[in-house]
Amino acid sequence: MKLLDVEIAENKMIANGIYLLSFESDYLAKTFKPGNFVNILVEKDSIYPLLRRPFSISFVKENKVFIGYKVVGIGTQILSRKKKGDTINILGPLGNSFLIERFDGKVAVVGGGVGIFPLLSLCHELKKAGNEVDVFLGFRSKSDLFFVDEFEKVSDNLFISTDDGSIGFKGNTVEFFKTKIAEGNYKVAFSCGPKPMLSAIKSLNLPFKCYVSLEEKMACGIGACLCCSIKGKEDNMLHVCSDGPVFDIMEVEI
Amino acid sequence: MNLEVEISGVKFKNPIIAASGTFGFGREFSKLINLDLFGGISTKGITLKKRTGNPQPRICEVYGGIINSVGLENPGVEAFVNDELPFLRRFDTKIIANINGFSKEEFVELAKIVSPLVDMLEVNLSCPNVKEGGMAFGKDPDKVYEITKEVKKISSCPVIVKLTPNVTDITELAKAAEKAGADAISLINTVSAMAIDIETRRPLIKMVTGGLSGPAIKPIAIRMVYECFQKVKIPIIGMGGIMNYKDAIEFFLAGATAIQIGTVNFVNPNAVLEIREGIENYLKAHGFKSVKDLVGNIII
DSSP, X not given: OEEEEEEEEEEEEEETTEEEEEEEOHHHHHHOOTTOEEEEESSTXXXXXXXXXXXXXXXEETTEEEEEEEOOXXXXXXXXXXXXXXXXXXXXXXSXXXXXXXXXXXXXXXXXXXXXXXXXXXXXXXXXXXXXXXXXXXXXXXXXXXXXXXXXXTOSEEEEEETTOSSSEESOHHHHHHHHHHHHOEEEEEEESOHHHHHHHHXXXXXXXXXXXXXXXXXXXXXXXXXXXXXXXTSOEEXXXXXXXXXXXXXXXX | OBOOEEETTEEESSSEEEOTTXXXXXXXXXXXXXXXXXXXXXXXXXXXXXXXXXOSOOEEEETTEEEEOOOOXXXXXHHIIIIIHHHHTTSSSEEEEEEOOSSHHHHHHHHHHHGGGSSEXXXXXXXXXXXXXXXXXXXXXXXXXXXXXXXXXXXXXXXXXXXXXXXXXXXXXXXXXXXXXXXXXXXXXXXXXXXEETTTTEESSTTSXXXXXXXXXXXXXXXXXXXXXXXXXXXXXXXXXXXXXXXXXXXXXXXXXXXXXXXHHHHOTTHHHHHHHHHHHHHHHTTOSBGGXXXXXXXX
């Protein structure tokens, strides 16, 4: 990991309140693995927001790094106003990464909301490793859709769910995924999304391994502040930033 | 330019110390910066037994600061001694062990185990995020006196007592620590604080209240260092919201011999380097030879 000043190449809205930011960084592009995140200082010498903000790296194309985010608070509001040529300070790559290998069977990838972002490069690598990949994506509504074309390219089957049923399956993506488990012959699942969604996946007691990327509020991003601690299954403490963000779903309390 | 400072015989090559609770045991930051840059490192608060700490959420951001309630998550003294200290000892920096007891006897036990292995002890009588010990002890001058005296009896290295700002008169605590034989005091720990999400109507910290750190508390800290400087003769290690060298200089002028930097490490891991250079340049520009010339050098 390194501290880097990078120049924004592009920062555009790709769906309702959802932005995609890109910048060039040979170092990050070379060291990045799917699941990694970065801690961005959205404004230098600012006292509000004060802390850096963690964002997953969505994908990398040549030496360009792409980060997707949703505007939810002051930090992301400021970030969304940044323009091409503006400089931001980045700490990364941080955290562990998804397990990528050729699995003996199909792979399920389940994403909801902004949890979809880190899954794109994951799918890309899973396909590259020779896997058959089913992708389940959940959105609130048709107007919130993003990355659908991109996921089409890196999946064998893409299943969309929306809460309001405006496109795809009406309901949440875990409910839909549940209907496909029996016929899916899945060997492994990967997921990222809001906590209730991951908790619902855990309660399915899947007959195969499932790895999830978690999110917690954090300050340092490197395991020093202990603000993002979560409980492991043996009452041990794990840190989302440094032990994760990717965990075996059965090894953590969600 | 002389940045060296001395506290009770312990020579710090520069007056910048990483504040306890913001720097783990140094291991994490060592991947990013050279730990030799620090005059000292005050380690994550340790307890006799391993602690899992408080439930999530443990942190939220407010204007000019952060509220945290980590609750002294740590691996316990045995793991500290066996796994963390040998690593930290590789660096050319003074090691201060921050110890936390839930009774006087626990403080004594910790001091007995740790003091022969480190350069200084920091007796934490000020953690706001535990129900017993911590700030509950630190608000009572009699308790501060009693615990400091017992720790001093057993400790083979100099002892710093870390004070809480959550009292009417911090100088009473400073005087109690000094009377009991403390070699130095460090202040301020975080300020008890609270924030509420108006949409969910829930507190933003699971434990409802936590400790506020960051730029918002700096003026409070400066005032308290200044007040204590008038009342005690032992050295003061100042902290609270130091974000840059200018903040550091303020602390020296108010009466601090050394400073600790905490929250800024999260925002800018290079802060130690920038603050060190800033102090040097300030000394040069104002014709001072040493940091010592600044201590308490406020003009009223």
